[in-house]
Amino acid sequence: MSGLVELGELFSPSQKYQLLVYHADSLFHDKEYRNAVSKYTMALQQKKALSKTSKVRPSTGNAASTPQSQCLPSEIEVKYKMAECYTMLKQDKDAIAILDGIPSRQRTPKINMMLANLYKKAGQERSSVTSYKEVLRQCPLALDAILGLLSLSVKGAEVASMTINIIQSIPNLDWLSMWIKAYAFVHTGDNTRAINTICSLEKKSLLRDNVDLLGSLADLYFRAGDNKNSILKFEQAQMLDPYLIKGMDVYGYLLAREGRLEDVENLGCRLFNISDQHAEPWVVSGCHSFYSKRYSRALYLGAKAIQGAALRNMGRVQEAIIHFREAIRLAPCRLDCYEGLIECYLASNSIREAMVMANNVYKTLGANAQTLTLLATVCLEEPVTQEKAKTLLDKALMQRPDYIKAVVKKAELLSREQKYEDGIALLRNALANQSDCVLHRILGDFLVAVNEYQEAMDQYSIALSLDPNDQKSLEGMQKMEKEESPTDATQEEDVDDMEGSGEEGDLEGSDSEAAQWADQEQGPSRSCRLYFETKGLGAAEQWEKRGKNMIWPKALQCMSVPVVDDISPAIL
Template sequence: MEWDVKSVDAVLMDGWMDGCRYSGLQKNMNPVHGRYILTAQELFSPAQKYQLLVYHADAIFHDKEYRNAACKYSMALQQKKVLSKTSKVRTSTGGAASNLQAQSLPSEIEVKYKIAECYTILKLDKDAIAVLDGIPSRQRTPKINMMLANLYRKAGQERSAVTSYKEVLRQCPVALDAIIGLLSLSVKGAEVASMTMDVTQNIPNLDWLSVWIKAYAFIHAGDNQRAINTICSLEKKSLLRDNVDLLVSLADVYFRAGDTKNAILKFEQAQMLDPYLIKGMDVYGYLMAREGHLEDVEVLGGRLFNISDQHAEPWVISGCHSFYSKRYSRALYLGAKAIQLNSNSVQALLLKGAALRNMGRVQEAIIHFREAMRLAPCRLDCYEGLIDCYLASNGIREAMGMANNIYKTLGANAQTLTILATVCLEDPVTQEKAKTLLDKALAQRPDYTKAVVKKAELLSREQKYEEGIALLRNALANQSDCVLHRMLGDFLVAVNDYQEAMDQYSIALSLDPNDQKSLEGMQKMEKEESPTDATVELDGDDMEGSGEDGDLEGSDSEAAQWADQEQWFGMQ
């Protein structure tokens, strides 16, 4: 039997390409692959051309040249059309090899998925949807339906997203992301649970799934307390004890419920179990920064950058450090970088929105808070950010409308009552309503810090200092919070109790060394202190003043050191 030299070359080249691909050496194919296909087309059968074009596109995709890869995958599909028109694969090499090759050709469906993946990475969502929509429904694999569902959801096509998520569950009943997707689109928990009933009954040790669905249904309905109770019951089950994902979810729900202490505790537990954990660490970093633990935030951010700088979380954490160090321009940049990496990062949107608001760019901030609300309709901090923007631009009517909407949608809990009261405090006409709302909030949760702070502000306006002192002492009996200690110091100054006021300001600064208002409170106290008291306590005041000045200088020094360490962010 005689062999055509060109055909033999084609088979050898094809074999070499296969060897590189299956050995994980895709990059080795790039220098000659594309040129060889284009300049030696006569060597290859239509099937070989299609296969080599796909391999070439895979190599380019591996190098993260996504636009180029999408182009090459499209060329491969064009070649596949030529191949489909041919009644049979050309058998220039003798037939057997060609038939074997035809059976192992890359799937056309898989190639379309890769094109959609390229478009998604390039943020060309409409093009990605168009490619996947072109695949007949019966030929869509679970991963295609999952990508399509996520794209539909992002585009606001909720009905189509629900249909695609349900199709994923029909094919893979324990696809947890699809379950969460359905619950986030307001599909009832009972309906979702019914779609998994067969698998839970037939597979042993899967009885936890129905409870898990119930917990996430509560989360997406904004019923934080019932979500906490349900997740805690799950955590006690032996199969899910010390489950990191469950702990992160529990921490997040505590955060949404305004329970900062337990949220931080659960995040720390999860982090100890998995030192490489990234998911949820942006919220943890934000809470730590808000509580004044900036050194710990710096360490956390550095550790996460060492794990991966391709996730939004480390950028958000470093942005929170900048924001609470009053470096708003840098916080804005870091928030934008996080959004670039993950446009669905709610914490990144909130960070950027807060930075824009504090820089006076209120209208731009509003856009970011609205997008955060769209992505997380049950997170109250998204609404609070938007309301703050309205109040900053004197839009009391808009703020009141938003607060009333939250109150009606999520019900009368301590958080929604406090948000509504906050807006009422801005209008002299609604001061009494604000007081009533705050009393209701504190009746539900006496330890809810935001409600205590707003009630104290109201009592300060009314000059009811003794009542304010009693309120703050009661709140501090079971917790230690910088803002509450500082406010108690302010009230004590108002009743001339300077010594205890000094103690309260000192405690506040020990909790947050960067709290400028506590420092200002000390200065105000010194001015209002009587000359006689100042003379008697001169030595003690000098010593305390010296100590506080030293702490402040140390804080400035640390801030300067932080500013110099640009490489910490992975940027020069």
Template structure:
């Protein structure tokens, strides 16, 4: 029985736990008796043992044995006596280094992982190695070598979509990508691929309207109808553009088509939380956790579920767990979630820290600017809030959301209130249905004593998009004007839209009680005017 062949047989049959039990004893025996195995077989046994530890996710032990095997391999390669047969027995250095990099990544050691792969000569780097190098360069903030590495991947595998998306995020233009992928002449049967790539370029350039148009066209009139990847891209684009309601349908469609896919489900959780759809959010979170408990999307969804349930301490723990899933690269949605929860807990400085961390990697995300502004306003630091709101105009552009955010800061100071109203009106000119601007403008009109303008704006909005809240606010304004009948009419309209709305029901009850009390008071006054006895009647 040849010992090395037995170890190889165990490995070929994937009996990794048996190798972990046997190989260390074999290596100890060879230390005491070097003639038990030739040096090349010892090195290969170390690789088998390292691979087995890697399969069992014992990354530290695996890395130690890979390094020992690599060192022994180098020693053997320098010896003149090592023949071709011994060399063939050894795993390639490239393969050993690639496995070592996996161990370092699992141990959160991205720099060491990068150094290990950089030790492979450029001519010997496979497509897989270049792909890993590209990712590591991005992790360590080295953009130029990352671009070079991903380009090498695409030269060998032109439709490596992950590499293509990485290059888009790194700022490579659409024209350069098409030239690199198709040599400048894409075939007609791959036109849908070209369009999808073009849509991704628009998306990462924050040109959301153009991106949405392309993704919607691919969904409606091409081979990508009901494709999960395209649906997620469509939903993500609409969400980033501020159209949460529009993003909901494609993301829900994607989830129904592939319930095991996690991509974009963190954004779906955000939308469901914003829409207060607690039942759907809980179902989504439980499903994602059952799919994977090591992906940030699952913990983001569960975190928003607890945030919506006002269990903030639990939500904060889940948000932290989501953040740790993204190490070493920070995830945007986990950071926004954690910042939002800290904001709800009134831990303003900590919330600002997390929002600012997100701002470094995603300066286009409106939610980050909004969170920082609200925190600064809570800390009564209006100047910093103004600077951040102005920065959103610069990085995101002039949109209804950024105009409204900037106006919300201006309205805090009586000196700039008039300017704030101008920005709100500009926001509504761009999107007449943008309700956050509507509510702020109504408040400013009311504070200025311009109740008639507030009623006029509300009436116009209700004609365009009747909601419970709009009817309710209009009812409140009618009460302040003393018009109880119109107020009751608005509350009833609000209740028809949301029959279980507690605030509306309470408002109706208060108003009806007030009307009854008023009527009873009026009847009491009339009764006081009536004669008390027959004698008084006769005297009259």
């Protein structure tokens, strides 16, 4: 192609212009953007020379020349393609300069749309609003332009007024005004009203099972901290569109937080099969690595928020702060980014910075359960702000009694004040309609504090059934074993006497053997005896799976549980 272009004597000036544009187009599709810009520039120069020549030469009246000139690629279209190349090269200033050179009256909707997006990215909000409005003037149903205006704080009523004529003239468009209202709530951070409005929209026959609406609803539930409903809506959207990519990074993150790592891995594989040119599959893979505690790999694969979390868990707090700040810049509505940054500030003992950031979040995202809890978390770090923390947590729990983070922080405050009965009531109420490993474990801790050992053991067991790797629940069980009362010691002496008397064939052994058994933590303490006597052999098997390695025939007889003949050899 380049050889043909250089042989100018074989082609007319208009043909040379066409060949240069076609050559540049092919380079663009091969992703050779710099080379494409060079060829587009040459084409524009050729077009300029062609225009001068046509002005100088008198008209020959040749009818064949007219269709040829009409078929030439548009100069405006060439400039648009040059701007596309510059955006791919991340040279936004050059892209803006090219498009600004096009007279306003000659700008097509797609040129105004690109200009609006570039102005917005560059922080030139007034110019961006003007360009978006121009798009809507030309195309009143351009939904992306509507979203662009709403994202720049243009009021929903003003945006709706620009579409009112088209809504009245076309049937079945009555949903559009409510759609604009819903996304106006989204961009003002009013998640509750946005969710309610979109749910109303979803019930309309025209928008039922709309994938975009389901994705927006899932994202809103995520922002509101309702992870369960968020996952549900993402699953619905994914079932309707198996090739959906948008929002799947958040979906993968939520699945990873739920501990569903196999589902996360499958999701990542599916997304990579669809396209590896999007960020979502890489973020999902980063989430899988992070929650699998492969932090170095998460650092390589993940987005800014995951990188920040990975660096924080690796102890590189200052680097994590940089990544969380960048994540907040890119996604100012993502509460988890603020939470990560504040955790880093607290870890580095920067209480003042954490307080400033928590107050900013509270003002920016509004007084909801999440922001109230985040601010209370920082207040708990200082003795003088304990009462403020209590007030904030009470407000958060009034809004959402089931919000786990608020319940955990309120329980922490009650533990400091040694109000264990109040803490138990709080946790029982929170667990009435949900089951969470952390809540069961904390309830176990509170029950130990009031000497309710048997129920505490039940709570630790439930926590471990929800998360077998929860180390704190295991530590709680081990701590119970060590906290023996005088009555327990007497009972264990009776057990030792039984072993020494030789009355039972299965319990033959000396006092030294019993002592060794106790030292190795193989004999059942009061806490596990109470638990196993209540739950029976199945619970004992579960205990063995957690690495206690008890001598089962002796242990079971000490607990008054009959020894059966067909106990699995693996247990013995």
